[in-house]
Amino acid sequence: MTDATLQAGHVQWQEAVIERIERQTEGVKSFLLRPQTWRSFRAGQHLDLRLTTPDGYQTQRSYSVASAPGFKGLYELVVERLDDGEVSPFFHDVAEVGDAIKIRGPIGGHFAWGPEDGGPLLLIGGGSGVAPLMSIVRHRAAVGRDVTVVLLHAARTWDDVIFREELIARDATEANFTLLLSLSRDTARRPQDFGRRIDASLLNMTLARLGTAPRLTFACGSNAFVEAVTGHLLDIGLDPRTIRTERFGG
Amino acid sequence: MATRGFTRKTSPADYADRIPPGQSRTEGFPVLSAGPTPRVSLGDWSFTLKIGPRPMMRWTWEEFTALPQTKMTRDIHCVTKWSKLNTPWRGVLIDDILAEAGLALPPDYTLAHSFDGYSTNVPTADLIGGKAMVATHYEGKPLTPEHGGPARLLVPHLYFWKSAKWINALQFLERDEAGFWELRGYHIYGDPWREQRYRGD
Ligand SMILES: Cc1cc2nc3c(=O)[nH]c(=O)nc-3n(C[C@H](O)[C@H](O)[C@H](O)COP(=O)(O)OP(=O)(O)OC[C@H]3O[C@@H](n4cnc5c(N)ncnc54)[C@H](O)[C@@H]3O)c2cc1C
Numbered sequence: 001m002t003d004a005t006l007q008a009g010h011v012q013w014q015e016a017v018i019e020r021i022e023r024q025t026e027g028v029k030s031f032l033l034r035p036q037t038w039r040s041f042r043a044g045q046h047l048d049l050r051l052t053t054p055d056g057y058q059t060q061r062s063y064s065v066a067s068a069p070g071f072k073g074l075y076e077l078v079v080e081r082l083d084d085g086e087v088s089p090f091f092h093d094v095a096e097v098g099d100a101i102k103i104r105g106p107i108g109g110h111f112a113w114g115p116e117d118g119g120p121l122l123l124i125g126g127g128s129g130v131a132p133l134m135s136i137v138r139h140r141a142a143v144g145r146d147v148t149v150v151l152l153h154a155a156r157t158w159d160d161v162i163f164r165e166e167l168i169a170r171d172a173t174e175a176n177f178t179l180l181l182s183l184s185r186d187t188a189r190r191p192q193d194f195g196r197r198i199d200a201s202l203l204n205m206t207l208a209r210l211g212t213a214p215r216l217t218f219a220c221g222s223n224a225f226v227e228a229v230t231g232h233l234l235d236i237g238l239d240p241r242t243i244r245t246e247r248f249g250g
Numbered sequence: 251m252a253t254r255g256f257t258r259k260t261s262p263a264d265y266a267d268r269i270p271p272g273q274s275r276t277e278g279f280p281v282l283s284a285g286p287t288p289r290v291s292l293g294d295w296s297f298t299l300k301i302g303p304r305p306m307m308r309w310t311w312e313e314f315t316a317l318p319q320t321k322m323t324r325d326i327h328c329v330t331k332w333s334k335l336n337t338p339w340r341g342v343l344i345d346d347i348l349a350e351a352g353l354a355l356p357p358d359y360t361l362a363h364s365f366d367g368y369s370t371n372v373p374t375a376d377l378i379g380g381k382a383m384v385a386t387h388y389e390g391k392p393l394t395p396e397h398g399g400p401a402r403l404l405v406p407h408l409y410f411w412k413s414a415k416w417i418n419a420l421q422f423l424e425r426d427e428a429g430f431w432e433l434r435g436y437h438i439y440g441d442p443w444r445e446q447r448y449r450g451d
Contacts, residue, residue, distance in 0.1 A: 011448050047449075048415060051253040051274070059258070060331050086259040086274070094255040107448060109434025110284050219428040223281045227396055230286035240286050241367065249280045249330070 002040070013050065016103045019074065024162045025155075027081045028128060029092060030066070030149060032074050033103065038068045042107035043113050043139035044132040044218065044246075046073060050086060050102040064131040064220075064246070065106050066163075068107045070140035075106070078162060080128035111137070111218065111246040119147035122214035124198070124229050126154045126221025130162050133220060134247060137167070142176055150175045150210050154198055154225070157186035178209050198231045212236070222248040263282065268325055269333050270442035275331040279397065284430065287395045288416050289367040295400050297353050297384065300421040307351040309402065317342045317350055320383060324406035326413070339404050341385035344377040344420070350402075356422040361429060362395035363419040364402045370414050370429035371438070372405055374422060384417060409440040409447070 014062060017031040024030055033047075046064045067076035081092040095101075113136045114119065118163070119141075123133040131151055140147050155161045161181060169188075171179040181193040188195040192209075194202055217238065219229050226245050234242060269275055292311040299306040309317075323338045348356060360374045376382065385404040386393055388417045393399030397417030411431050432438050437446035445451060 011450065051256045052251065053256055053258050054252045057258045058272065059274055061329060090253075090256050099254050105434060109436075110431075223396075227281070227287065234286055234289065240288060244287050245283055245285055247281050247283070249332070 006222060008146035009105045011107055013102050013157060014098045016075070018029075018097050020103065021095070021097060024078060025160050027092075028160075028162055029079055029081075029164060030103070031077045031079060031091060031095070032067075032075065033101065034074055034249060035103060038073050038075075039106075040051075041065060042109075042136040043068060044111045045104045045108040045135075046109065046132070047077065047104035047105040047121075051090065051104045054104070066131040066134040068135055068142055070079060070142045071140065074111070077105075078128050078131040078134075086151050087203040092206070097145065111220070111244050113142075115144040115147065116214055119144070119149060120210050120214050121147060121149045122210060122217040123149060124154070124217065124219040125151070126229070127160070128162065129219075129221030129225065129246070131220075133218060135162055136218065137177065141170065143175070146206065147209065150178045150180060150214075152180045152182060152198065152203075152206050154182040154184065154221070156184055158183060158189055171180070180206055180209065198229055198232065200235050203232050204236055205230075207236070213242075215242065217243045218246075219243065221248060223247040223249065251429060256422060265335060268335060269400065270327055271445050272447075273327055273331055273333040273442065276334055277422045278332075279334060279337075280328065280330065280332055281396050282328055283331050283364060283412065283415065284368065288364075289395070290365050291399055292400060293325075296418060298419040299347065299353070299402070300419060301353075301357065302421070302423060305355065314342065314384075314401075315386060318346045320346070322385075322404070322406075324404075326406050326407060326410050328410040329436065329440070329447050331393075333442075337406075338389055339383065339385040340390070341383040341401065341404065343380060343383045345380060347384065347420070348378070353422075356413060357424050359426045361421045361427055362414040362417055363420050363421060364414050365416040366431045368414060368416070370412050371426035371427055371432060372403075372408065372412055373426070376408065377420075407441075409437075409442050412434065413441050417426075 016035040019034045020029040020032040046062045050060045052058045063077040079091045109135045125133045184197045295311045298308045325335045327333045380406040383400045403414040
């Protein structure tokens with residue numbers, strides 16, 4: 001199964017203008033980009049960005065789209081600042097509203113979900129790895145309310161939970177959507193959350209919330225995070241063919 | 251046109267001529283996989299050569315690692331934008347696998363298959379003539395599971411998704427057949443120097 005937009009052939013570079021910048025947490029900001037030509041996509045896909053210095057040096061990075069396909073005209077990206085990085089500190093310290101950035105996409109055909117893929121879904125995100133999962137959560141709310149979703153969101157502390165207010169509000173108001181937080185260096189603020197790292201027993205409790213085995217699991221974050229989480233998922237008997245991963249590097 | 255205020259962090263590297271367009275040099279060894287790292291024990295491991303649907307020859311781990319060993323140090327380039335220079339590998343050249351199977355003229359196209367169901371296509375010409383191997387060792391040590399161990403294909407001159415991790419078969423075909431990522435919008439050939447990332451590039 002491939003994406004119609006990918007079958008259309010070459011994905012062109014184009015200019016997008018930063019329309020809004022929002023602080024998410026310490027070290028994480030959202031950037032709302034307005035491309036010349038917005039095109040729809042599958043929740044979970046990413047954009048490629050290309051930056052150029054005055055002397056012609058170019059570099060590219062990928063960022064997942066956190067907005068849903070129904071949010072027309074804009075793409076929301078969530079950029080975590082890596083202090084020794086080349087591109088993410090540029091976004092945090094230099095980029096301003098009105099700046100133009102070269103982008104292409106959205107692209108990527110595997111770490112993606114649409115209502116035709118069904119559910120139930122288990123989404124597991126570490127830090128900024130929640131970005132593509134947020135697109136799935138938002139898209140589900142718009143087009144797949146009968147699909148049961150549990151989002152297990154790992155962060156260091158309560159204040160590091162990206163999209164915290166929106167996710168808690170969705171948890172409270174949307175049927176079939178559950179948010180569970182795993183805070184590695186904080187205590188749980190809500191009774192259902194965990195004040196510890198993800199391990200096999202925590203995942204078993206998360207699966208119990210889902211009721212049945214997930215049809216698909218999406219795990220996203222740093223490689224170390226994804227490797228640890230998927231290892232536990234295999235230990236507790238999940239079918240590896242139902243698990244999709246996106247690894248941000250590191 | 252320049253991106254306002256963007257400066258490069260790395261010094262214009264001595265190795266600039268070895269970094270393909272759009273890539274950045276890394277000292278680490280990032281991981282790209284579509285799913286979890288599969289658990290493959292050496293007892294369960296096997297490697298099969300096929301022509302079309304027909305298995306030609308099959309090796310156990312002991313038999314396979316008794317084949318002639320070759321070392322190869324190469325630059326590698328991942329489609330997720332990192333390049334890593336001088337990576338040292340050891341394994342069995344595809345040439346030696348073909349010689350062992352007595353297959354002088356394999357069909358023009360190859361699909362590499364993996365334990366996790368992954369596949370990727372490579373023209374046979376890109377696998378022979380000393381260009382590619384089934385690697386079992388990295389930096390002198392057995393290849394770790396997250397980097398494809400027990401064994402992965404190594405086709406260093408193409409984007410690294412072509413170097414299928416957890417390989418268990420090479421299937422020769424008369425016609426080119428897209429593999430896992432190639433069916434999902436990635437380039438059918440994947441030459442980093444021509445920046446063939448996505449279909450149509
Ligand atoms: C498909 C895909 C989607 C992505 N989506 C997002 C996203 O939504 N949000 C986001 O913030 N990032 C995302 N990333 C990561 C992003 O592309 C960059 O790698 C990241 O922003 C670092 O770039 P940089 O130029 O700041 O650092 P670089 O200069 O490239 O790297 C600096 C150092 O940090 C290391 N490093 C790189 N990435 C990480 C990491 N994630 N954690 C720890 N160390 C790291 C490098 O190995 C290097 O040593 C995604 C990556 C991929 C492949």
